[in-house]
Amino acid sequence: MKTTNKKPQIANIDHRVLVCNCPDLAFEGRSLTERLEQLGVMVRLLPSLCTPEGLRQLRRELSGEGVRFTIAACGPQVNVGLFELLAGGNSLQVVDILGAPNLDSALALLAAHGEWPAAHVPRLARRREVLVVGGGVGGCQASLDLANAGLKVYLVDTSLSIGGTMAQLDKTFPTLDCSICILGPKLVEVATHNKIELLAYAEVDRIVGQAGDFMVDLTMKPRYVDMSKCVGCGRCAEVCPVIVPSRWNLNLKPRRSIRIIFAQAVPLVSTIEKGYCLECELCRKVCEHEAINLADTPTYRRLAVGAIILATGARPFDPTIKGEYGYGRILGVLTNLEFERLVCATGPTQGSLLTPAGRPVERLAFIQCVGSRDRRFLPYCSGYCCTASIKQAMLALEHNPEADITIFFNDIRTSGKGFEELYQRARAAGVKFVKGLPGRLEEDQEGRPVIFYEDQRLKKPGRLTVDLVVLAVGLEASGHSLPFQSAIPAQDAHGFYISSHPQLQPLASTVPGIFLVGTCQAPKDISETVSQGSAAAAQVLRMLVS
Secondary structure (H helix, E strand, O other): OOOOOOOOOOOOOOEEEEEEOOOOOOOOHHHHHHHHHHOOOEEEEEOOOOOHHHHHHHHHHOOOOOOEEEEEEOOHHHHHHHHHHHHOOOEEEEEEOOOOOOHHHHHHHHHOOOOOOHHHOOOOOOOOOEEEEOOOHHHHHHHHHHHHOOOOEEEEEOOOOOOHHHHHOOEEOOOOEEHHHHHHHHHHHHHHOOOEEEEEOEEEEEEEEEOOEEEEEEEEOOOOEOOOOOOOOOHHHHHOOOEEEOOOOOOOOEEEOEEOOOOOOOOOOOEEOOOOOOOOOHHHHHOOOOOEOOOOOOEEEEEEEOEEEEOOOEEEOOHHHOHHHOOOOOOOEEEHHHHHHHHOOOOOOOOOOEOOOOOEOOEEEEEEEEOEOOOOOEOOOOOOHHHHHHHHHHHHHHHOOOOEEEEEEOOOOOOOOOHHHHHHHHHHOOOEEEEOOOOEEEEOOOOOEEEEEEEOOOOEEEEEEOOEEEEEEOEEEOOOOOOEOOOOOOEOOOOOEOOOEOOOEOOEOOOOOEEEOHHHOOOOOHHHHHHHHHHHHHHHHHHHOO
16 A cells, blocks of 8 residues: 655645634643644644734734634634634634543544544544433423433432422512422423433432543432332321431421422332331332332443533531521521421421411511621622522511511622512511621520621611521532542532633533533522523533534
């Protein structure tokens, strides 16, 4: 076979590739230009196009006439308008190499838009399956958008049911609509969609690979109930003799060792918590469908996907750390999420506004910024807390229009659509707002919380005895790291995932092919989380389908 040292020539010598030497590339820009030169491509390496020098050189390169340019840089959604302006009448395309995990992937992306022989370029795998980790409202929205576009979706959640924190809420702000009434139909749509495989009560064991080709190992935890046979009738829970606190109801309500986590759970099947089970087999005897399997064992799955969406959520700040507020010591002090369960019709009091001791609530106080905006704990604002407390104050007035309600605040931050209007409605309804966070809480002889504070507007100290205190706790990172075995998405000092670019690529993680939704990257409210779910789905579709 005859050999030659001549470089292969591209068909059109008027096609030039300009490579941005971006410092955020996963490989050296010079290495990419050298490989392209070996393929006979006319290529130039330019300084980072985010710098004045890079833009000056780009303008000089684009000044030629009758030339077709390919710019290897950030995606076209970032700066294609500027590049087209600089190109004048020349043909121009922008290829996103910032999302390429390695040099071979960048070459494959460019080959798809170039005229050099593709046989000389590694093939870029692009599986059309997607893994969504986290079944809260953001993860559900992303899953539905992807599935409706025709992609296969694996939705994984560690809980017994999808729904996340939103499923625990009574009402949502600013409209005060029933939370589960909004969320429930979406959960059912997820469970019944033929393109979505719901994998609840599962743990992610390992994630390896790169954009377009990830391998994910899962453990499906045993429910000790056959999901294919259980119809969710609840008869097993009626005969179970073991009574324990309900974690889903934040230990405010008892449950049985075998139970459905909540009435609208998806999937609607029972689960036995084996650590509490006496193995009396009463549930097995009463089950007409023979669904009980006390010998159940874990099963394992391996998934091959092209992209991953992380919607793993956040967790509430633990207020026991702030001992001055008496949480865990004073019975009448609750967190804001506990208050949601208290006033919910499916909660411990069937929706009656009562203290944990069973007394009607006549005086109620909310304390803002518990953990948030505190250099000792969470130095950032958690965002949702002000409007959430105002909403809860309005809910309390629905239960008891004569209730005396006070909100102690640092600053009222109601920046969302309709949020300021809700604040004004609360003031008009008689909710009192006191600027100044309390210094401490004590308990009077009747067990009621006593709040010691200083009103910063009136410049004088005060003391307020109430029936119930609600702590507006901040949100912190979940604290649960996923087992990435290759490239690991970066996290900030607080444990939240970091975006590839906070303004231009807010939903892309620092690892190509992995996207971020909701509170896994910062505190957010429901509407913003849902918006991000749809936006992340669109980015995945662009990567895997376009």
